[in-house]
Amino acid sequence: MIITKRAPLPGWVQVLVPVGAILVTLLLSAAPILFAGGDLWLSYTSLFKGALGTRYNFLETCVKAAPLTFTGLAVAFAFRAKFWNIGAEGQLLAGAIAATWVGISAPALPKVAVLILVCTAGFLAGGLWATVPALLKTKYRVDDVVTTLLLNYVMWHIMGYLLFGPLQMPNSSWPRSPAILEIARFPVLLARSRFHLGIVLAVAAVLIVWFINSKTVFGYRARAVGVNPRAAAFGGINVNSVIIRTALLSGGLAGMAGVGEVAAIHFHLLMDISPGFGYSGIVIAMLGRLHPLGTALAAFFFSVIIVGAQSMSRLTGVPTYIAEVIQGMALIVMLIALLLTEYRIKAVKD
Amino acid sequence: MEQVFTITFITGLLAAMMRMATPIIFGTLGEILSERAGVLNLGIEGIMLMGAMTGFLTTLTTGSLWLGVAAAALVGALLALFMAFLAVYLGLSQHVSGLGITLFSTGLAMFIYRLSVGSPVNPPTVRPFTQAAVPFLSEIPVIGPAFFTQYTLVYWAFLLIPALWVLLYRTTWGLAIRTVGENPLAADTVGINVNLVRTLCLAGGGALMGIGGAFLTLAHQNMFLIDVVGGRGWISIAMVIFGNWDPARGAAGALIFGFLDALQLRLQGLGFDIPFHLFLLIPYLMTVVALVSVSRRAAAPAGLLKPYRREEKG
Numbered sequence: 292m293i294i295t296k297r298a299p300l301p302g303w304v305q306v307l308v309p310v311g312a313i314l315v316t317l318l319l320s321a322a323p324i325l326f327a328g329g330d331l332w333l334s335y336t337s338l339f340k341g342a343l344g345t346r347y348n349f350l351e352t353c354v355k356a357a358p359l360t361f362t363g364l365a366v367a368f369a370f371r372a373k374f375w376n377i378g379a380e381g382q383l384l385a386g387a388i389a390a391t392w393v394g395i396s397a398p399a400l401p402k403v404a405v406l407i408l409v410c411t412a413g414f415l416a417g418g419l420w421a422t423v424p425a426l427l428k429t430k431y432r433v434d435d436v437v438t439t440l441l442l443n444y445v446m447w448h449i450m451g452y453l454l455f456g457p458l459q460m461p462n463s464s465w466p467r468s469p470a471i472l473e474i475a476r477f478p479v480l481l482a483r484s485r486f487h488l489g490i491v492l493a494v495a496a497v498l499i500v501w502f503i504n505s506k507t508v509f510g511y512r513a514r515a516v517g518v519n520p521r522a523a524a525f526g527g528i529n530v531n532s533v534i535i536r537t538a539l540l541s542g543g544l545a546g547m548a549g550v551g552e553v554a555a556i557h558f559h560l561l562m563d564i565s566p567g568f569g570y571s572g573i574v575i576a577m578l579g580r581l582h583p584l585g586t587a588l589a590a591f592f593f594s595v596i597i598v599g600a601q602s603m604s605r606l607t608g609v610p611t612y613i614a615e616v617i618q619g620m621a622l623i624v625m626l627i628a629l630l631l632t633e634y635r636i637k638a639v640k641d
Numbered sequence: 642m643e644q645v646f647t648i649t650f651i652t653g654l655l656a657a658m659m660r661m662a663t664p665i666i667f668g669t670l671g672e673i674l675s676e677r678a679g680v681l682n683l684g685i686e687g688i689m690l691m692g693a694m695t696g697f698l699t700t701l702t703t704g705s706l707w708l709g710v711a712a713a714a715l716v717g718a719l720l721a722l723f724m725a726f727l728a729v730y731l732g733l734s735q736h737v738s739g740l741g742i743t744l745f746s747t748g749l750a751m752f753i754y755r756l757s758v759g760s761p762v763n764p765p766t767v768r769p770f771t772q773a774a775v776p777f778l779s780e781i782p783v784i785g786p787a788f789f790t791q792y793t794l795v796y797w798a799f800l801l802i803p804a805l806w807v808l809l810y811r812t813t814w815g816l817a818i819r820t821v822g823e824n825p826l827a828a829d830t831v832g833i834n835v836n837l838v839r840t841l842c843l844a845g846g847g848a849l850m851g852i853g854g855a856f857l858t859l860a861h862q863n864m865f866l867i868d869v870v871g872g873r874g875w876i877s878i879a880m881v882i883f884g885n886w887d888p889a890r891g892a893a894g895a896l897i898f899g900f901l902d903a904l905q906l907r908l909q910g911l912g913f914d915i916p917f918h919l920f921l922l923i924p925y926l927m928t929v930v931a932l933v934s935v936s937r938r939a940a941a942p943a944g945l946l947k948p949y950r951r952e953e954k955g
Contacts, residue, residue, distance in 0.1 A: 294732060294950055323749075327756050375736060427929070431936040434882065436683070436736060438932065440875040444925045451918035573740055610755035612748055619687075619745025626733045626741060636731075 297635045308632055309578050309585065312625040313592060319624065320617045329607035341602025342595040348602075350484040354556070356587075356594035358383070358565070360493040361548035362572025363579060363586040364500050369421075369541035371504070371581045372513040373520070374534050378424060378439030379545040380569025381446035382417035386546025388450055389416035390553045391458065391560040394471025405474050410492070410550055417546020418539040420446060425538030429531035443569070454562060468560035477555035489551030494587070496544060501583040503540075513537050545569060567615075574622040593618065648783060654900075654907050655787035659795055660861060661906075662892075662899025664689070664870075666798040667853025668877030669884070669891040670805050671846035675721070676881060677809060678842035679822040679944035680728055683739025685850050686874030687746025688720045692854025694750040697865040698757055700767045709767075710794070710855050717851020718844040720746055725840040732948030743874070751867055769863040770794065792860040794852070801849070805888040818842055822942035825949040835949045850874070872925065879928045883935055886942060894931065898924050 317335075324334045342352045362379045369376035376382075389412040397405045424438040453459075454466035461469070477488040504510040515523040516533045524530050552564050575593055579586030600614040630636075668685055675682040682688075692713035700709035720742060727738040758765055770792045779789040809815040820828040821838045829835050853873070858865050876898060884891025905920030 292730060323752060327752075377740070427933060427936075431933050433929075433932050433936045437875065437879050437882065438929055441872070441879060441925050441929050444872045444875075445922045445929075448918045448922035448925070451921070452916045455918060456916050570744060574744065577737065610752050612752040612755055615748025616745065616752050617748075619741060619743075619748045622737070622741040622744060623727065626727065626737055627731065630731055630733055 293637045294634045295637070297633065300632055304632065305580075308628050309580060309589065309625065312578065312621065312628040315628070316617060316621040316624045319620055320613065323613055323616050324607075324609055327607075327609040327613070329603075329609040334603050334607050334609060337603045337606045338599035339595070340599075342599035347484060348598065350481060350486045352591070352594045352598045353490050354485045354487070355598050356591045357487075357490045357493040357551050357555075358548035358568045359571055359575055359590035359593055360587050361496060361544050361551070362568045363575030363590045364496055364572075364583060365417075365541045365543075365545035365548075365569075366572040367576035367579060367581040367583065367586045368500055368504075368513075368544065369537055370576055371517050372534060372537040373517040374425060374428070374537050374541065375436045376421060376424075376439050376538065376541050377436055377573065378421060378442050378542075378569070379548075379572045380565060380567065381439070381443035382420050382542040382545035383549040383552075383565050383569050384443075384446045384450050385420040385542075385549065386413035386417040387549030387553045387560055387564050388453060388458075389413045389546070390475075390550040391468050391471060394475035394554060395458075395469055397472050397475045400474075402474050405472075406477070406488070406554075409475050409554055410547065413546045413550030413553075414543040415546070417549065418541075418543035421538040421542020421545070422535055425535045429534055450560070450564075451562065454560060458560060460559075466562050470558045471553060475554060476558060477551065479555075485556070487551075487555035489547075489555045492547065492551070496547065497583045497587045500544075504583065509533070509536065545572070571618060574618050574625075577622055578625050593621075650907065652783050652787050654903055655783070656791070657903035657906060658896065658899040659788060659791055659799075660899070661902040662895045663792075663795045663798045664853040664856045664861070664873050665877050665880060665895040665898055666802065666892050667849045667856065668874055669880040669895050670798075670801055670888055671717075671849030671853070672877050672881045673846075673884075673886055673888055673891055674805065674818075674842050674849070675846040676886060676945055677822045677942055678818050678839045679825060679942055679947065679949075680725070680839050680843055681735045681739060681878075681946055682721065682724055682742075682843060682846060682850075683736060683878070684720060684724045684742030684746065684847075685739075685877055686870060686872070687743035687750070688717050688847055688850045689854035689857075689870045689874045690750045691720060691746045692717045692851030693858045693869050694754050694854075694865055695851070696855030697767065697858035698754065700859055701758075701765055706767075706770055706859055709859055710852055713851040713855035714848040715851070717847040717849070717854070719847070721843040721847020721850070722840065724847070725843045728948065729836050729839045729843070732950055735946050735948075754865055754867075764864045764866070766863045767859065770860040792856075794856050794860055797852075799892075802888050802892045809888065819942070822944050825944050825947075829949070829951065839949075850877075853877075876924070876928055879932055882939055882941075883928070883931045885935065885939060897931075898928065901927060 343349050365379045390409050393409050393412045424435050427433040428435045458468045460467050479487050512528050512533050516530050520530050575589040578589035596617050597614045600611045604611045695716040696709040696713035699712040700706050724742050727733045728735045772790050773793050775789040779785040817833050821835050825835045857869050880891045880894040883894040901924040909917050
C-alpha cells in the first residue's frame with residue numbers, strides 16, 4: 292500500500308467531504324441495527340421521523356442541538372489553535388454548577404440582569420476550568436490531552452461532593468440541588484415546545500466564533516499558533532498568551548452548554564446533567580471541519596441521531612446506545628474521508 | 642486513632658491497594674508496549690470497557706471465568722488492530738483515531754450489553770474469581786495476606802512487569818521495538834518491518850488492556866456497570882508518562898494510585914465523616930500533580946505520534 296499526496300481538491304469537494312462521511316456512517320450503522328434484529332427501513336424512517344417528523348419533534352431536536360453546538364464550538368475553537376481540549380465535559384459541568392449556584396441564590400434584579408449573571412458565571416466557570424490545563428501546558432509543558440481528560444473526572448467528583456453536600460436539596464437524600472429560581476430560567480420562545488433562549492444563544496455563539504476566527508487579530512493569531520507555533524513565535528506572537536485565551540473562550544463555550552441544561556431543561560443540578568455532550572463535541576468539531584458553521588450543522592445532525600434513536604428504539608427495540616455507536620463510527624469515517632481528500636492510496640505488492 | 646491503624650487495617654489496605662492497582666497495571670503495561678513502538682493508543686479507555694463487557698458476558702453465558710478473560714484479551718487485540726489500521730497503515734492522527742476508537746468501543750460495549758441482557762431491575766451477576774493463596778508465602782504475617790492471598794490476575798499483573806522489562810531491554814525483539822519507536826527510518830534501514838512491529842505491539846498492548854477491563858467485572862466486581870472503567874484508561878496513559886515509559890516505574894505509579902484509591906475506600910468504610918466524592922477525586926488530582934512534577938524530565942519515544950511512510954522520508 293502506497294500513500295501519496297494529491298493535488299488540492301476544489302472547494303466544493305471540501306464541503307462535500309463531511310456530507311459523504313455522514314452518508315457512509317449511516318450506511319455502516321445498518322450493521323449494528325441488523326445485529327440488533329431491527330428492520331432497516333423501519334429503523335431509518337423512525338429515526339428521521341422521530342427527530343424531524345412533527346413540529347414538536349423538530350423543536351426537540353433544536354433543543355438537543357444547543358448544548359452540542361456549544362461543546363462542538365468549544366472543541367473546534369481549541370483544536371484550531373492545537374490546544375487539545377478533550378475537557379469540554381468537565382468545563383460543561385463547571386458551567387452548570389456555577390449557573391445552579393447563581394440560579395438558586397439570584398438577587399432581586401430584573402430578569403435580564405439575572406440571566407446575564409447566570410450566563411456570565413457559567414461562562415467564566417467553564418473558561419477558568421479550561422485555563423488550568425492551558426497553564427500546565429504553557430508553563431510546565433504537561434500534555435493537554437491527558438490533563439483535560441483527567442480534570443473531567445475531578446470536576447465530576449467536585450459536582451458529586453456539592454450535590455451530596457452544600458448544594459444538596461434540603462431534606463433530600465438524592466444527589467440533586469434545589470430548583471433554580473423562576474427568574475433565573477431561560478424563557479421558552481415558542482409555545483407548546485421547549486424551544487428556549489439557549490438555542491438563540493447557541494446560534495449567536497456560532498456567529499461570534501465565526502467573527503472572531505475570520506475578522507479579528509486574535510482569531511488570526513490562534514490559527515497561526517495552530518498551524519505552526521514556532522513560526523508564530525518568530526512572527527512575534529505570544530504563543531502562551533494565545534493558548535490561554537483560547538482555553539478561556541473554549542471552556543467558556545462548553546460552560547454555556549451546562550448553563551443551558553440547568554437554566555432551560557432540568558432547572559436542577561443532577562449527576563447525569565450531561566450524557567457526554569463534551570465528548571460528542573469532539574466528533575462534532577471534526578465533522579464540522581473546525582469551522583463554526585460546519586460545527587453547527589454537525590451538531591444538528593447529531594441531535595437528529597440522538598433524538599431519533601429514542602423513537603427508533605421504541606419502535607424496533609434497537610437500544611438507544613446506537614446513537615453512541617454511530618457517533619464513534621462518524622469520527623473514524625470522517626478521519627478516513629479527510630485522508631482521502633489529501634492523499635491517494637494505491638494498493639501495490641512489495 | 643490507635644484502634645484504627647491496626648495490623649488488620651494495614652493488611653487490608655495493602656491487599657486493596659494491590660487489587661485497585663491491577664487493572665491500571667494492565668493498562669499501563671499495554672500502553673507502554675504500544676508507545677514504545679511509537680503509537681499512542683488513546684483507544685485504551687474504550688478497549689478496557691469492551692474487555693470488561695466481553696469478559697463479563699462470556700462468563701455469564703459459558704460459566705467459565707478464564708474463557709471470559711481470553712475473550713476480553715481477544716477483543717482488546719482486535720480493537721487495537723483496528724487502531725493499527727487507522728494510525729499505522731493509514732497514518733491518521735493518533736490522537737483523533739484513538740479517541741474515535743474509545744467513543745466507538747464505549748458505544749458498542751453499552752449497545753451489546755443492553756442488547757444481551759435487556760434492562761432488568763437487578764443487573765445480572767457472575768460468580769467472580771476467588772483469591773488463591775500462594776503456598777508458604779501467604780503465611781508470612783501482614784505481607785502474606787496482603788500480597789500472596791490475591792486473585793490470580795493480580796499475580797499475572799505483577800509478573801508481567803518484569804516480563805515486559807525483559808522483553809524491552811534484554812531481547813532483540815525489544816531492541817527492534819524500541820528502535821521502531823525512537824527512529825523508524827533507522828529500523829527500516831536495518832530491515833525491520835516498522836509497521837508490522839507497531840501493529841504487533843498495539844495488538845499485544847490491546848490484549849493487556851482488555852484483560853485489565855475483564856479484571857474489573859470478573860474479580861474486582863461481579864457485574865458490568867456502564868462506568869465500571871471510570872477513567873482508569875486515562876489514568877494508565879498518565880502513568881506511562883509518570884513512569885517515563887518504563888514498565889517498573891509506570892507500575893509503581895499505578896501502585897500509588899491504587900494505594901490512594903484503597904485508602905479512600907477504607908476510610909469511608911470506617912465511617913469517617915469525610916465526603917467520599919472529595920476522596921474519589923484525590924487520585925485524579927494527584928495524577929495531574931504527578932504529571933507536572935515529572936514534566937521536566939519526561940522523554941517520550943522520539944517516533945511517538947508520527948506515522949512512518951517510507952515514500953515521505955527525506
